[in-house]
Amino acid sequence: MHTKSLLFVLVALPLLADPVPVRYPQGLLHGFLALRSQDGAIIASGDMNQTVKGNQVTNILSFKFKDGSLHEETTIFSQGRTFRLVTYHLVQKGPAFKRPTDMTVNASSGQVNIRYTDDDGKEKTANEKMKLPTDLANGLVTTLLNNIPAGAAKTTVSMVVSTPKARLVKLEISPSGEEPFTAVGASLKAHRYVAKIEIGGISGIIAPIIGKQPPDTHLWMIRDTAPGFLKSEGPLCDGCPIWRIELASPVWP
Numbered sequence: 001m002h003t004k005s006l007l008f009v010l011v012a013l014p015l016l017a018d019p020v021p022v023r024y025p026q027g028l029l030h031g032f033l034a035l036r037s038q039d040g041a042i043i044a045s046g047d048m049n050q051t052v053k054g055n056q057v058t059n060i061l062s063f064k065f066k067d068g069s070l071h072e073e074t075t076i077f078s079q080g081r082t083f084r085l086v087t088y089h090l091v092q093k094g095p096a097f098k099r100p101t102d103m104t105v106n107a108s109s110g111q112v113n114i115r116y117t118d119d120d121g122k123e124k125t126a127n128e129k130m131k132l133p134t135d136l137a138n139g140l141v142t143t144l145l146n147n148i149p150a151g152a153a154k155t156t157v158s159m160v161v162s163t164p165k166a167r168l169v170k171l172e173i174s175p176s177g178e179e180p181f182t183a184v185g186a187s188l189k190a191h192r193y194v195a196k197i198e199i200g201g202i203s204g205i206i207a208p209i210i211g212k213q214p215p216d217t218h219l220w221m222i223r224d225t226a227p228g229f230l231k232s233e234g235p236l237c238d239g240c241p242i243w244r245i246e247l248a249s250p251v252w253p
Contacts, residue, residue, distance in 0.1 A: 019082035019135050020155070023147045024227065026050060026057045026079060032248040035063050037241070038233075043096075044071070046245065055080050059139065063236075069094025071236055075139030083147070088138040088160075098239050105160050107136050112166040126165040133158045137171060145173065145193060145219060146227045161197070163238060170198040179220065181230070190220040190230050215242060 033046030044063040051058050055078050062072040074089040088105040102115040114126040137144060137157035148155050155173045160166055176192040195217040217234025221227060231246045 019084055020144045020147050020157070021082050022079045023149075026059075026143060027052055029059075032250065033061075033063070034246050034248040035065075036244040036246065038244065040244075042066075043243070044069070046248070056086065059143075061139075065094060065096050067095050069096035071097075073139050077140060077143075082134075083140060083144060084134060085136040085138060085140060090138075090162075092237055096240075097237055099164060099237070101162050101164065101237070103160075103162050103166075105132075105136070105138055107132055112160055114162050114164060114166055116162065116164040118164075124164075126162075128166045130160070130166060130168060132160070132168070136160065141171070141173070141195065142219065142221075142229045142232075145221050145229075148173070150223060156198075159197070161238070167199075172196045172198055176218070181220075188222065191223050193219045193221065195219060195234070214238070 027050075029048065029050035031048045033048060034042050035044035035046055037043055044065040046061070046063045048059065048061045050060075057077055057079060059075045059077075060072070061075075062070065064070060070091060070093050072089075072091045074087075076086040076088075078084045078086055085105070085107040087107065088103075090101065090103045093100040093102075099119075100117045104111075104113045106112075110130045110132045112128050112130055115123060116126070117123050135157045137159050141157075144155070144157065153174070157171050157173070159169055159171050161169055173193055173195045176194045178189045179192055181188055181190050197214045199213070215235055217232060219232045220230040222230055229247070231244060233242055233244045235242060
């Protein structure tokens, strides 16, 4: 997860459906994150490493839970004129996840491989060849938010999710206003976004009725000379509770 925009004037801009253009190329990065429950308790420590080789970026985001669980995303993407996913690997295991999952996505070949543990504790596999669009955003949401134009009313991208079988969905990202915050005594403004999964088809129609519509994810970004991620609130998996991801600072002895 590359850890992760405006006085919002909703003007008539076209909906972005293609890969997001590169406005701010990604570089070397090492950041620390905290994963909290809704009551503010820290449940996992996070680490993000990003390296660059040519126009290809590798981002590794991991959360190590106090109960021994692990959430790890490895995202490899290119940044030429646009951001394009190359490969994505998600690992979720341990008691924090009711359905431990290991999913890999190869964006160019369309191959999606998923290993998961079902409700009876049996390990199963679901391998599928899919026709994947060029706007695939697995592991790229906060990177894309850094590069979406400030006046964009809505951005729509695609994602592969495990349900537990592979499913292609749309993710609609919309601005949701400003919120003040302080950093070392300085007063600043965060720009809030709402990311909503659109399931589509007949399943999308009945999902809200039967309680299967995934909760929205809220993201707070700073849009300044150098835009960046501040925090997010949302589930990390199907059936996960709402968790908060925040930036963390080193604590010295």
